[in-house]
Amino acid sequence: MSTHTQATATTVRHAIVVDAPIERAFRVFTEDFDRVKPREHNMLGVDIAETVFEPRVGGRIYDRGVDGSEFQWARVLAFEPPDRVLFSWDLSPEWQIESDLERTSEVEVRFTAESAERTRVELLHRNLDRHGPGWESLREGVGGEGGWPLYLARFAAAIDEPA
Numbered sequence: 001m002s003t004h005t006q007a008t009a010t011t012v013r014h015a016i017v018v019d020a021p022i023e024r025a026f027r028v029f030t031e032d033f034d035r036v037k038p039r040e041h042n043m044l045g046v047d048i049a050e051t052v053f054e055p056r057v058g059g060r061i062y063d064r065g066v067d068g069s070e071f072q073w074a075r076v077l078a079f080e081p082p083d084r085v086l087f088s089w090d091l092s093p094e095w096q097i098e099s100d101l102e103r104t105s106e107v108e109v110r111f112t113a114e115s116a117e118r119t120r121v122e123l124l125h126r127n128l129d130r131h132g133p134g135w136e137s138l139r140e141g142v143g144g145e146g147g148w149p150l151y152l153a154r155f156a157a158a159i160d161e162p163a
Helices: 022-031 135-143 148-160
Strands: 002-007 012-018 048-053 060-065 070-080 084-089 105-115 118-126
Touching: 012 135, 012 148, 022 084, 022 105, 022 118, 022 148, 070 105, 118 148
Parallel strands: none
Antiparallel strands: 002 012, 012 118, 048 060, 060 070, 070 084, 084 105, 105 118
16 A cells, blocks of 8 residues: 645645555445544544445435434535545534535545556545635644545555455
């Protein structure tokens, strides 16, 4: 596994190369997102039972609590297996749900086959300035080691586990 990180003013960009065919990489990221998102990233008032990634345009990404409660924090905007998925980031710089859709950013994940058994995964979290005042702290949070790099490391670990 190799990783690369880059940040511009309003975009955070991370890349990783995994030893998996492109179809498996896409499938693990979307269908096994529950294994990618850390349980401690929790906005519910209870422990997370699972994180659900609904694999279709218009689908939701949400956490379901052990008590059945749900916290939706993203919407699937594009779903193009095995090449690309795009979802909204509906959390404010205060880490609260953002109900104004004009004040949300986007996360694009692109999958590119480097060979039959290796896939480059590029994650771009862009338009962070749409979140308004304080957006820079959101950029630092998602771009820092506890943000997308952690998610991609967990994704790589899920890839390495038996199918």
